[in-house]
Amino acid sequence: MPLPWFKSLVALALLVLVGSAQTPLISSNVVGSGALRRHLVKDSNGTLWALSLAEVGTTRPLTLLVSGDSGVTWGSVPFAFNSAASGLNMPNGTNACALAVDSSGRLHAIWGSYWYPSYFRQHYRWFDPNSGLSSPEIDLSAAVGAAVTSRTDAMAIEVDANDSLWIAAHGTASWSSVLLFSAGPVGPTPTFTNFGTLSASASSQAPSLAIDAAGDVHAAYYRNTSNGILEHRKWMTQLGAFGPATTLGNSTAPQDYLCQLAADSLGFVHAAYYVDTVAPSNWVLEYRKWDPVTGFAAAEVLDTATQASYTTNAYATFAIAAEAAAGAAHVVFRDFAGGGHLRHLRKSLYDTSWIEMPLASPSLAGINEIYVPTLRGSLYPNSNTVLDRLDLTYRLNVAAPFSLAYSGIAAYPDLLVSLAALPSLGATTPIVVYGPGESLAPFVLAFALSNANPILLSDGRVIPLDYDIVFQLSLDPANPFFQMNAGFLSATGLAVAGVTLPSVPALSGLNLFAAAATGSPMASLGISRISPSLRITFP
Numbered sequence: 001m002p003l004p005w006f007k008s009l010v011a012l013a014l015l016v017l018v019g020s021a022q023t024p025l026i027s028s029n030v031v032g033s034g035a036l037r038r039h040l041v042k043d044s045n046g047t048l049w050a051l052s053l054a055e056v057g058t059t060r061p062l063t064l065l066v067s068g069d070s071g072v073t074w075g076s077v078p079f080a081f082n083s084a085a086s087g088l089n090m091p092n093g094t095n096a097c098a099l100a101v102d103s104s105g106r107l108h109a110i111w112g113s114y115w116y117p118s119y120f121r122q123h124y125r126w127f128d129p130n131s132g133l134s135s136p137e138i139d140l141s142a143a144v145g146a147a148v149t150s151r152t153d154a155m156a157i158e159v160d161a162n163d164s165l166w167i168a169a170h171g172t173a174s175w176s177s178v179l180l181f182s183a184g185p186v187g188p189t190p191t192f193t194n195f196g197t198l199s200a201s202a203s204s205q206a207p208s209l210a211i212d213a214a215g216d217v218h219a220a221y222y223r224n225t226s227n228g229i230l231e232h233r234k235w236m237t238q239l240g241a242f243g244p245a246t247t248l249g250n251s252t253a254p255q256d257y258l259c260q261l262a263a264d265s266l267g268f269v270h271a272a273y274y275v276d277t278v279a280p281s282n283w284v285l286e287y288r289k290w291d292p293v294t295g296f297a298a299a300e301v302l303d304t305a306t307q308a309s310y311t312t313n314a315y316a317t318f319a320i321a322a323e324a325a326a327g328a329a330h331v332v333f334r335d336f337a338g339g340g341h342l343r344h345l346r347k348s349l350y351d352t353s354w355i356e357m358p359l360a361s362p363s364l365a366g367i368n369e370i371y372v373p374t375l376r377g378s379l380y381p382n383s384n385t386v387l388d389r390l391d392l393t394y395r396l397n398v399a400a401p402f403s404l405a406y407s408g409i410a411a412y413p414d415l416l417v418s419l420a421a422l423p424s425l426g427a428t429t430p431i432v433v434y435g436p437g438e439s440l441a442p443f444v445l446a447f448a449l450s451n452a453n454p455i456l457l458s459d460g461r462v463i464p465l466d467y468d469i470v471f472q473l474s475l476d477p478a479n480p481f482f483q484m485n486a487g488f489l490s491a492t493g494l495a496v497a498g499v500t501l502p503s504v505p506a507l508s509g510l511n512l513f514a515a516a517a518t519g520s521p522m523a524s525l526g527i528s529r530i531s532p533s534l535r536i537t538f539p
Contacts, residue, residue, distance in 0.1 A: 265385070417516050
């Protein structure tokens, strides 16, 4: 097929997109929920709910925030989960919280008063925004039998397909966490079953939970052993027992730190975490994907931070989510080397590389302006899954008063290239081009050996591929390697192309880069959209 509208306008470089506006939610001396604690959910009506810490004089009321217009505007609900008996008043006020939602729209909150060295209490309560009814407060620490001096930072809650509750709760031994279960739909006064400590031995600090497509409960936590271990362990629901533990980071000193999990409907669980591999001043953000057959795949490095690029708490500056249906992973993290804004990376199920998405937050002058980003998303209920957009919150300002901000960002670019199967030599590797707003538009999918030297278009845009021999070959309709890489997108904005390379040992390890463009006579230079580049590595 002739490609005159594209061949004459070729250039390469990552496409920088503009994220949605930042919206302030609340300002106070304390805001948000704490490190890696999810506090943002969406109900079946599409309403967003956020639970935030706040400070009013000498009190710490939990503030329930609501948006009925996809995060454009926010208001507060005159209901406080906590009371004088559960952390409302200082000096032992509430300083951590988490929120979940069930299929009926009922909100389930847990919160804690965690004051080192000698006061630790955790509570639970549900609230129904539709009826205005709420459950009594339940002292989870007392239910477990944990002393007030037993130290903990447990703060994770998930809802399963049956609207049952799973909570990482205050353990009886210091820095241990236990798994609590309440069969759903939860009644007026929930009762909890204690399935025991998340870790078989030692501590289980800063636990994260995710429920997979089989209904099993995944936990990741830090064990304060002599070297420090970041560990994963699964509660097998059908068997009623924990499985063996897996080390996520490394098993050598110095210590590994916090992890967050996200599950998709295809059976995968995605993990992001910081590994301290060299010294306390060097941090590496890693990603691993778990599947039910082979367990965790090898770690992938997403970012490295050094003492020169941050001051404190590097581990409190990332979040992960997963697209439920597509299985794509999203990681948002603070760019220590790039000015302090939040970067956003996305990786589809079979992709061999991550693509850079639009900035998740505005660029800020201070490297430590942004803390504790959180992403909405859980596999259950269906209303709270991640589909075409991400809902993000984060704390702003170096010193109090702090502001809790919200941003709604795209889950994928306007035009996206991804793999539909793992790359292979000697067979056709299918490649999907997706432009949800480009129905029936003409498209071209080009390839190159590199994306290091993009070609600049005259209107300032770039196409992220080198103008090399492979690029030129991919635009030749008679080439033997690239199939169906030019034509028209479907009515839903989809097309499937292919690349077929011979099974030659010399090609093992080869990297190809792919990027797509769509055309429109109304667009600048006739080019409507340009995708980010995708690296394809052949085994």
